[in-house]
Amino acid sequence: MDIIRNMTSIISKFKDLINGFLLFILIISGLSIALILRYYNFNGNLIMLISVLVEFVGITLCYLILKNNLEESKSPEVLSKKKGK
Numbered sequence: 001m002d003i004i005r006n007m008t009s010i011i012s013k014f015k016d017l018i019n020g021f022l023l024f025i026l027i028i029s030g031l032s033i034a035l036i037l038r039y040y041n042f043n044g045n046l047i048m049l050i051s052v053l054v055e056f057v058g059i060t061l062c063y064l065i066l067k068n069n070l071e072e073s074k075s076p077e078v079l080s081k082k083k084g085k
Contacts, residue, residue: 019065019069022065023062026062027058027062030051033054034050037051
């Protein structure tokens with residue numbers, strides 16, 4: 001039984017690691033796009049516009065991922081409270 005519990009714990013931690021890496025990539029996406037466009041000598045206004053749009057999409061996706069994680073972490077507490085009553 002302990003082996004199964006440990007495997008689910010490892011899988012859960014691996015999932016958290018992937019989510020953290022995804023959040024990191026989404027947050028720095030605007031900066032990376034700006035640096036790439038600057039390297040190719042694009043106009044500063046165009047760089048700003050594209051970077052802000054990419055950053056907005058990244059932050060929106062980060063919000064949705066974090067909201068999903070918070071709902072998953074709250075659901076076991078709700079279930080345990082219902083069993084106790």
